[in-house]
Amino acid sequence: MALLELRNVSKIYHTGGEEIRALDDVSLELNNGEFISIIGPSGSGKSTLMHILGCLDLPTKGEVWLDGINISKASQRELARVRNRTIGFVFQSFNLLPKLSVLQNVELPMVYAGIGGSQRRERATAALNLVELGHRLKNRPNQLSGGQQQRVAIARALVNDPKIILADEPTGNLDTHTGEVILNLFRQLSIQGRTVILVTHNPEIAAVTPRRVEIRNGKVAERVDERLAGLHRQAAAAGMAAGLGVPG
Amino acid sequence: MTFLNAIIVGLKEIAANKFRSALTMLGIILGVSSLVAMFAMTQGLENGLREALVAVGGLQKIRVEAQPVPTEQRHLRDFATGVTLRDVYALQASASEVDVVSPEMRLDSSPVLSANGRTYRTFMTSGVWPVQVELMEHQVEHGRMFTEADDSDARNVCVIGTGIRDELFGRPEDTGNPVIPLGRTMNINGVPFTIIGMFEHYESEMDRKVRLAREAEAAAARAAGPQSGAKRDRGWRGGGRQGNFAFWIKNNTVYLPLNTMWMKMKSGQTNGPAEPRLSNMEIRIRDVEQMDRALTQVRNVLLVNHRGIEDFAFRTQEDWADQIQSSVRNARLSGGLIAGISLFVGGIGIMNIMLASISERIREIGIRKAVGAAGFDIFTQIVVESVTVAVVGGLLGLLCSRLVVWLISQVTPTDNEPVITLGAMAFAFAFSFLVGVLAGLFPAFKAARMSVIQALRYD
Ligand SMILES: Nc1ncnc2c1ncn2[C@@H]1O[C@H](COP(=O)(O)OP(=O)(O)OP(=O)(O)O)[C@@H](O)[C@H]1O
Ligand SMILES: [Mg+2]
Numbered sequence: 134m135a136l137l138e139l140r141n142v143s144k145i146y147h148t149g150g151e152e153i154r155a156l157d158d159v160s161l162e163l164n165n166g167e168f169i170s171i172i173g174p175s176g177s178g179k180s181t182l183m184h185i186l187g188c189l190d191l192p193t194k195g196e197v198w199l200d201g202i203n204i205s206k207a208s209q210r211e212l213a214r215v216r217n218r219t220i221g222f223v224f225q226s227f228n229l230l231p232k233l234s235v236l237q238n239v240e241l242p243m244v245y246a247g248i249g250g251s252q253r254r255e256r257a258t259a260a261l262n263l264v265e266l267g268h269r270l271k272n273r274p275n276q277l278s279g280g281q282q283q284r285v286a287i288a289r290a291l292v293n294d295p296k297i298i299l300a301d302e303p304t305g306n307l308d309t310h311t312g313e314v315i316l317n318l319f320r321q322l323s324i325q326g327r328t329v330i331l332v333t334h335n336p337e338i339a340a341v342t343p344r345r346v347e348i349r350n351g352k353v354a355e356r357v358d359e360r361l362a363g364l365h366r367q368a369a370a371a372g373m374a375a376g377l378g379v380p381g
Numbered sequence: 382m383t384f385l386n387a388i389i390v391g392l393k394e395i396a397a398n399k400f401r402s403a404l405t406m407l408g409i410i411l412g413v414s415s416l417v418a419m420f421a422m423t424q425g426l427e428n429g430l431r432e433a434l435v436a437v438g439g440l441q442k443i444r445v446e447a448q449p450v451p452t453e454q455r456h457l458r459d460f461a462t463g464v465t466l467r468d469v470y471a472l473q474a475s476a477s478e479v480d481v482v483s484p485e486m487r488l489d490s491s492p493v494l495s496a497n498g499r500t501y502r503t504f505m506t507s508g509v510w511p512v513q514v515e516l517m518e519h520q521v522e523h524g525r526m527f528t529e530a531d532d533s534d535a536r537n538v539c540v541i542g543t544g545i546r547d548e549l550f551g552r553p554e555d556t557g558n559p560v561i562p563l564g565r566t567m568n569i570n571g572v573p574f575t576i577i578g579m580f581e582h583y584e585s586e587m588d589r590k591v592r593l594a595r596e597a598e599a600a601a602a603r604a605a606g607p608q609s610g611a612k613r614d615r616g617w618r619g620g621g622r623q624g625n626f627a628f629w630i631k632n633n634t635v636y637l638p639l640n641t642m643w644m645k646m647k648s649g650q651t652n653g654p655a656e657p658r659l660s661n662m663e664i665r666i667r668d669v670e671q672m673d674r675a676l677t678q679v680r681n682v683l684l685v686n687h688r689g690i691e692d693f694a695f696r697t698q699e700d701w702a703d704q705i706q707s708s709v710r711n712a713r714l715s716g717g718l719i720a721g722i723s724l725f726v727g728g729i730g731i732m733n734i735m736l737a738s739i740s741e742r743i744r745e746i747g748i749r750k751a752v753g754a755a756g757f758d759i760f761t762q763i764v765v766e767s768v769t770v771a772v773v774g775g776l777l778g779l780l781c782s783r784l785v786v787w788l789i790s791q792v793t794p795t796d797n798e799p800v801i802t803l804g805a806m807a808f809a810f811a812f813s814f815l816v817g818v819l820a821g822l823f824p825a826f827k828a829a830r831m832s833v834i835q836a837l838r839y840d
């Protein structure tokens with residue numbers, strides 16, 4: 134059985150009498166340990182899909198099944214628990230708390246998981262070291278660059294050791310080197326048996342993931358656009374793979 | 382998230398918005414302090430009134446007064462004896478609920494006292510038994526009360542209050558040394574008496590403080606040198622305040638032995654009856670709870686003596702006590718209402734700020750929920766924040782209430798010193814806590830129900 138399954142999911146917004154189908158009858162199965170990239174033009178509904186996969190939003194129509202639970206019918210309390218323990222979400226716009234320090238931001242999911250202070254600090258520091266931000270623990274988010282904030286958001290997503298990691302354009306704000314580091318991190322996580330789902334505009338990144346899903350106008354495309362997925366540029370893909378090195 | 386965590390998050394939020402929190406608290410501070418101050422004022426009022434009640438003998442004291450024969454018994458008028466010593470003896474012998482009986486015989490018209498070259502028309506001079514001192518809660522400070530021997534010999538001795546001393550011999554405040562006219566002769570309506578005792582000076586707690594302060598001032602002024610020029614005397618020294626009136630009357634007491642009053646002041650001058658008629662009797666009953674029973678008993682005993690003629694009446698202090706109770710209750714209600722309104726306004730202030738801070742923090746709430754905060758966690762956080770603001774404000778308000786009470790007593794000095802009671806403090810504090818909870822509930826509910834993406838998209 135699939136870990137995460139969408140069955141005929143639609144998300145419809147009504148704005149000013151106009152109906153916007155951000156997602157239109159999407160069915161998708163994601164299995165445990167998969168490493169997937171989601172590609173598609175801007176405004177096609179990628180973020181909307183991610184929010185629904187991440188249990189942050191409920192579909193207008195259709196069902197979402199996570200680990201055998203019907204998310205559309207789950208209680209608020211269960212949803213909060215799923216968001217806290219099972220899913221790590223990296224937002225396109227970071228969504229860090231401006232009044233808390235970097236360390237406190239990363240500790241936040243553990244606060245709601247009821248983990249004690251010293252362990253919290255330890256794990257948050259480890260997660261920040263992983264994204265190479267161990268030296269900026271006391272800073273406020275607005276004292277960091279966009280890429281650094283992105284990495285804080287990633288550390289926060291990882292810190293509660295979730296089964297599923299959803300990242301909405303995690304490398305969009307990063308330079309090539311840091312982007313590679315982060316991508317490598319996601320790959321490692323995937324190899325550890327976690328399910329990793331990335332949204333990306335970068336064909337080179339899409340080329341790295343074993344599975345690609347393309348969204349077009351709120352629908353899952355039948356055939357993945359080879360140019361978007363970076364598959365036509367074998368050389369580039371090879372170069373990317375070389376840059377990442379052999380995991381292990 | 383644990384409760385402790387919610388409290389810490391709430392406290393941090395307050396610290397992060399110091400000015401806003403302070404403004405919010407101000408409402409609670411003012412509300413709590415005015416509530417406590419209001420209760421302190423009414424408590425002071427009550428204390429003052431009760432003090433006066435105790436000064437005249439408390440609730441246990443009943444006065445039996447001679448009355449004209451009632452209309453329906455007019456035809457028996459010639460048999461009416463009035464209140465006499467026989468009644469006193471009868472009550473002592475047969476009324477078990479009666480503890481002490483003290484007869485009193487007053488001069489009919491206001492007597493003229495003269496001594497030391499001055500005269501003073503007082504309003505009351507009574508012939509009594511020594512036991513009257515006990516009954517009226519008098520304290521002889523100088524000399525002694527007259528004894529039963531003085532009474533049976535009908536000696537011309539008297540005991541006076543400090544008010545009489547002030548009029549005839551001068552106030553110690555004015556002369557600068559204690560004036561104790563023991564052994565001096567005082568004429569009452571021309572009949573000479575020796576002053577053998579003087580009561581202590583009676584005053585309310587507040588007056589005592591004022592007087593001591595004034596004495597200290599006067600001592601300083603004397604040290605500075607004599608004043609010249611005409612002095613202005615404003616005459617009335619009683620102060621005219623309700624509570625103090627009782628003390629003023631008490632200070633103007635003149636007591637003679639009952640027999641002296643009868644033999645020297647009455648029988649020789651009037652065509653009265655052969656048997657001494659009393660103006661009234663003061664009775665102290667054993668148990669205030671048994672007031673009705675005691676009154677019935679006294680009435681029955683007296684009716685036997687009076688051949689069924691009801692030419693007497695009772696006067697208890699119950700009316701006064703009731704009046705104290707109701708005026709205190711009114712003061713407390715109206716004051717509490719006003720203070721309660723200001724506390725309520727403070728609560729609305731908290732609620733307003735909480736709602737505003739939530740609109741400001743909808744994204745924050747969205748983020749917290751996205752990383753796993755349950756609705757309950759958000760709810761707790763907001764309520765804790767609001768309660769913390771209210772409770773800290775409440776505590777500061779308790780501190781400020783002392784200041785407010787001091788301020789009020791400076792601006793409008795009363796004869797009743799405000800008393801801050803623990804109960805009032807507890808009440809005001811509990812009220813502020815409640816206001817905090819209520820003010821937090823609605824915003825917390827609103828915040829907790831919001832969906833994550835909806836909140837994150839909010840701008
Ligand atoms: N709250 C909303 N109300 C109305 N329309 C919305 C809302 N959220 C999203 N949409 C619409 O849904 C569509 C999909 O939006 P979405 O954010 O999922 O796009 P995206 O694929 O993530 O784009 P990008 O690559 O630019 O991030 C867009 O047309 C957007 O305007
Ligand atoms: Mg997007």
